[in-house]
């Protein structure tokens with residue numbers, strides 16, 4: 221059976237819903253144009269994540285309930301999803317491009333014999349086709365990919381590409397999907413150890429002070445760290461600064477680094493190359509400082525200061541207690 225629904229895979233970590241899944245539900249609703257949005261949720265019987273999911277307004281939640289999901293392998297989750305997806309064959313299926321999403325999506329794609337575009341930065345519909353937008357040619361151009369013949373049209377989408385929004389008038393139906401959990405023989409989960417690295421913290425930081433090539437000096441780094449500490453935020457950098465001793469790839473913002481969701485972002489000495497700005501489009505208030513009044517970063521900013529980074533940082537740090 222083919223249907224016209226948009227399904228979103230919901231990833232959970234214990235009882236917490238991985239935020240990208242919620243962002244994808246909001247995006248799916250925004251592009252749905254009459255299609256139903258369905259959240260598909262494998263979970264152990266004690267979790268009940270469907271209760272928190274409803275606030276984001278999917279039309280339906282399909283729960284796959286089995287206590288094996290507490291320690292299920294990626295293969296086992298893909299197998300369970302395949303049973304449900306193969307019965308329904310929705311128009312589209314969206315996955316978060318998390319470590320788990322990137323592992324399950326291609327396994328499921330192979331079982332469903334359809335197409336999959338990984339790491340999209342935008343999606344929209346042209347009639348029934350899901351246009352899947354992602355960077356290519358060394359990340360220098362964006363390309364549109366479509367999958368005209370097979371269903372579902374599958375994508376993974378990078379975390380924080382879209383913003384999750386709760387709705388007030390939801391009427392979500394919760395149904396239990398029918399499937400059988402199959403143990404897969406090749407691998408077994410012995411323990412889980414959450415990965416903690418600074419780039420995922422940068423993704424979620426409420427305040428980010430971002431340094432670019434025009435701000436690179438020991439004095440500016442110190443001032444930025446002081447300001448970040450006062451504001452309860454973090455320091456991030458554009459790509460060129462990851463070549464310097466003080467920073468690593470974990471500190472990078474942009475297409476190859478963090479996608480920010482900060483309430484406040486201050487860009488210091490950053491020109492505004494597209495590979496950088498794709499990582500900041502979900503920041504809520506953007507202040508940028510550049511000596512060049514025509515710097516492209518100002519097109520992405522709510523507030524502009526045309527002048528020197530050190531002068532700006534010194535003055536602002538003195539004002540913030």
Ligand SMILES: Cc1cc2nc3c(=O)[nH]c(=O)nc-3n(C[C@H](O)[C@H](O)[C@H](O)COP(=O)(O)OP(=O)(O)OC[C@H]3O[C@@H](n4cnc5c(N)ncnc54)[C@H](O)[C@@H]3O)c2cc1C
Nearest residue numbers: 358432433434458459474475476489490491510511528529
């Ligand atoms: C495949 C690929 C992937 C990439 N991925 C990323 C990525 O993930 N993230 C990323 O950031 N880049 C990425 N890049 C690099 C990107 O194209 C830009 O080169 C980079 O973002 C530029 O960094 P910048 O703005 O710090 O430096 P510049 O472009 O050199 O800009 C420096 C700015 O500082 C200003 N300035 C100079 N002195 C001062 C001063 N005293 N006070 C105020 N302003 C001053 C200048 O006017 C200028 O606008 C990628 C490139 C490629 C090809």
